[in-house]
Amino acid sequence: MIIDAWLLLDLILALLVLALGWASLASPDLKRGVTLFIAFGMLLALIWARLRAPDLALAEAVIGAGLTGALLLSALRDDPGLERPGGPGRDGSGWWLGLLTLALAGVMGWALTHALVWHPNSGQAQAIAAALPESGVSNPVTAVLLNFRAYDTFLELAVLLVAVLGILALGPARPAYRPAGPVLAGLSRWLLPLLVVTAGYLLWVGAHAPGGAFQAGALLAAAAVLLRLAGQADAGLPGPAARRWLLVAGVAAFIAVGLAGLLGSGAFLQYPAGWAGSLILLIESAATLSIAVTLALAFIGGRQSEIPVSPVEKESTPC
Amino acid sequence: MLSSSLIFALTGVALFALGLRGALLHPALLGRVLAINVSGAGVFMLLVALAYRGPAGNPDPLPHALVLTGIVVAVSATALALAMGRRLRQLEEQADD
Numbered sequence: 001m002i003i004d005a006w007l008l009l010d011l012i013l014a015l016l017v018l019a020l021g022w023a024s025l026a027s028p029d030l031k032r033g034v035t036l037f038i039a040f041g042m043l044l045a046l047i048w049a050r051l052r053a054p055d056l057a058l059a060e061a062v063i064g065a066g067l068t069g070a071l072l073l074s075a076l077r078d079d080p081g082l083e084r085p086g087g088p089g090r091d092g093s094g095w096w097l098g099l100l101t102l103a104l105a106g107v108m109g110w111a112l113t114h115a116l117v118w119h120p121n122s123g124q125a126q127a128i129a130a131a132l133p134e135s136g137v138s139n140p141v142t143a144v145l146l147n148f149r150a151y152d153t154f155l156e157l158a159v160l161l162v163a164v165l166g167i168l169a170l171g172p173a174r175p176a177y178r179p180a181g182p183v184l185a186g187l188s189r190w191l192l193p194l195l196v197v198t199a200g201y202l203l204w205v206g207a208h209a210p211g212g213a214f215q216a217g218a219l220l221a222a223a224a225v226l227l228r229l230a231g232q233a234d235a236g237l238p239g240p241a242a243r244r245w246l247l248v249a250g251v252a253a254f255i256a257v258g259l260a261g262l263l264g265s266g267a268f269l270q271y272p273a274g275w276a277g278s279l280i281l282l283i284e285s286a287a288t289l290s291i292a293v294t295l296a297l298a299f300i301g302g303r304q305s306e307i308p309v310s311p312v313e314k315e316s317t318p319c
Numbered sequence: 320m321l322s323s324s325l326i327f328a329l330t331g332v333a334l335f336a337l338g339l340r341g342a343l344l345h346p347a348l349l350g351r352v353l354a355i356n357v358s359g360a361g362v363f364m365l366l367v368a369l370a371y372r373g374p375a376g377n378p379d380p381l382p383h384a385l386v387l388t389g390i391v392v393a394v395s396a397t398a399l400a401l402a403m404g405r406r407l408r409q410l411e412e413q414a415d416d
Contacts, residue, residue, distance in 0.1 A: 006374065010323045014330040017364075021334050021357045025341040030349055037353055044360055051327065051371045052378045056363075056386055063394050068356060071394070075349060075401045081408030082401070085346035094344050101343070105336030109329050112365075116325050125372070125379040140380035141387065149384065156388045163395035167402045171409070214391050291391065298398030301405070 013050065017043050030083050034072045041065025054210035055141045058202070062218040067295055070225050074299065078174045136276025137207040145212065146280040150269045154254040157287060161251055164294045167302060174301040179231035188230045195223040203288050207277065213250075213284040217291025224296035234304065235296050243293060250290030253283045327368035334361030348404045352397055359393045 020043060024036035041064035048056040075082055128140055128148065135143035145153045180188065199219040206212030228235035237243055254269070257279050261270040271279050338358020345351045363386045370382040 006323065007321060007326070010326045014326050018330060018333055018337070021337055021360070025337065025345065025350065025354055025357060030347060030353075033350065033353060037356065040357070040360070044364070047327065047364070048367060051323070051367050053367050053370070053383050053386075056367065056383055056390070059387055059390050063390050064356075064360070068394050068397055071398055071401060072349065072353065075405070079401075079405045079408055081411070082349040082404050083347050097343050098340050101336045101340040104339070105332050108332045108335075112328050112332060113325065116322075116328065116369075124381045125377060128380055129377070140377075141383045144380050144384035145387065149381075152384075152388060156392060159392055160395050163399045166399050170402045170406045212387075214387055218391070294395065295398075298395060301398070301402055 010050070013043070013047055017047060031073075031076055034069060034076060037072065038065050038069035041069065055139075055212065055215070058210060058215045059218060062215060062222055063295075066222055067218060067225065067299070070229075071299060074174060074301070078301075134276070136271065136278075136280050139206060139208050139210065139212070141210075142206050142212050142280070142284075146283060147271065147276060150254070150283075153287075154251070154258070154269070157250040157254065157290060160291065160294045161247060164247060164297050167298055171302045173233075173304045176233035177229055177231050180229070184230055188226050191226060192223050195219055195226070199223070199288070199292075203284060204281075206284065207281065213287040214291060216284075217288040218295060220288065220292035221295035221299070224292065225299050228296075228299065235300055237293060237296055237300075240304075243297070246289050246293040247297075248290070250283070250287035253286035257283055323373075324368050324371050327371070328365050331361045331364030331366075331368060334358065334364060337361070348407075349401075352400050352404070355400075356393060356397060359389070363389055 017040065020036055020040040024033045024040055027033040027036060041060060044064055045057045045060040048054070048060055128144060131148065132138065132140060132143055135147040137143050137146070179185075199216040202211035202219060203213060203216035204211075206216070224235040224237060238246070257271075258269040261272070262268050264270075264272055335358045338354045338356070338361055341354025342351050342358060345354050366382040366386050370379040372378050
């Protein structure tokens with residue numbers, strides 16, 4: 001049998017992603033592990049594009065590879081303690097845990113192969129395609145996120161809010177970065193406007209093409225991370241009061257639209273006929289701002305008092 | 320029957336197991352966070368592979384939406400885990416002093 005070219009490409013991609021995942025976890029040097037993980041994220045974005053999921057490819061490139069990598073690298077810089085061995089699992093009991101996960105993977109792979117061969121997947125694709133004209137948008141992924149399963153997205157924004165509240169409650173911000181040299185400063189002057197405009201474009205285009213609130217919010221957050229790396233301690237975010245409003249904007253827009261639907265048509269998050277497109281854009285705009293501020297604060301890593309100098313300085317000098 | 324769906328679904332299972340093993344056995348806290356991210360990527364890959372309908376068919380958008388929310392939740396959970404790890408180390412250092 002001749003293997004066709006697509007399958008050959010798939011096999012190469014699959015082997016590469018496994019090798020990168022393995023190497024990133026097996027590397028004794030965590031800095032190298034994190035760098036390999038960033039490459040792993042970029043390869044994932046490529047695979048999402050190959051599997052015809054361009055919305056995911058965009059999100060993975062910004063979040064999975066970009067923001068997660070930046071978070072892990074900044075944690076490595078500030079907290080050498082995270083590299084130290086700690087917790088259980090260091091004794092000789094490792095081999096049977098490895099054996100158990102291998103057995104689990106074997107059973108799962110066996111079940112999956114049988115399911116795929118004997119029950120070709122049906123899924124919800126037809127139902128979604130049939131209901132798409134009523135959803136107010138023509139990008140099916142946005143329709144699922146903001147209309148058919150808006151409840152999921154609403155609660156997901158609540159999860160983000162809880163996570164960032166946890167981060168803010170855990171302590172002061174990470175130390176800021178020193179002012180950028182001429183190369184990074186010049187680069188960020190070029191990149192920042194481009195990032196902000198692209199975020200606005202992705203938000204708008206998400207109604208009928210790959211894009212949407214998540215990708216746009218993540219891109220805005222990437223702009224904030226760049227600003228912080230270039231030496232601006234507040235990452236370009238507004239003051240504490242405005243930050244709080246921006247953090248809850250997404251959840252608040254969802255609740256307001258949901259309650260209006262409850263009063264108007266008797267069901268929570270039921271959009272009135274003809275209004276779905278505008279309401280989705282309203283919610284997405286608020287969600288974009290919330291996601292951007294949430295992810296930027298996650299990178300800053302804690303509460304920012306006026307000048308977070310004294311406790312942080314103490315902590316970074318070894319004693 | 321080898322298909323693209325099957326290749327990537329099995330790769331997803333392998334990544335999940337790889338990440339699970341790392342999350343249980345990696346010596347460093349940060350390594351465990353890294354491993355949980357790898358195993359999450361495996362779950363995402365399984366979902367996206369099952370949504371794939373060949374080069375001609377339109378993929379199922381429902382798993383795509385789930386994975387999109389999953390990617391965003393994963394990064395915020397990672398940030399929370401790192402903040403908790405940092406606080407843990409601070410408390411340990413205070414206890415040592």
